[in-house]
Amino acid sequence: MALKYLMDENVDPAYPTQIRRKCPDLVIRAVGEIGTPSLSTLDPEILLWCEDYNFVLVTNNRRSMPVHLTDHIAQSHHVPGIFILNSNLSIGQNIEELIIIGQCSYEQEYQDQIIHLPIT
Template sequence: MQIKYLMDENLPPIYQIQLRRKEPDLVVWAIGDPNTPAKGTLDPDILIWCEKYDFVLVTNNRSSMPVHLIDHLARGHHIPGIFQINPSMSLGETIEELVLAALASLDDEYCDRISYLPLP
């Protein structure tokens, strides 16, 4: 199954726009879009939404997201994955990494963990 992305509300909209432009068949939603969590939704609730709807979260939240993931897993929940944006990478490099991950990853390859870009 192909990865679906939920873009964190703190990421500039250009990430969503460029992902859709580069790979039009890729599902890329952003927090605040219709049928997604509203802007301002707490991170633990976003993780539950991602689990329920099978979306990988793309975020730049390096400080609290690891703690939220640990709590989420401790409660017996799961998540398809979290991709952490690298501020040292260009927009183009980031888009290429996300497209590659979506098209070439194995099922559950990123499940229940934070993966930092660039991917190994």
């Protein structure tokens, strides 16, 4: 089963647009879209949403996300994973990474982990 991605609100909107265009079978949502957390939702609440709906969070938030994940796990919660985009890669390279990972990974492979792209 392919992974499902939730794009953090600070991620360039080109990511969900291009991933949907290149790989329409991959489920991708962005914070602020219908059925997702609203814009300005705090990170701990976004992690709860990801847990409830089984979405991997894609973000560029390197600084506070480790703290939020540690707190989340300490409260006996889990998250399918958090992927940190690489600012040294182009948007296209990050997108290709996300597509490959999304199609080739198994469910819970990245549970409770923060993964920094690239991994391929």
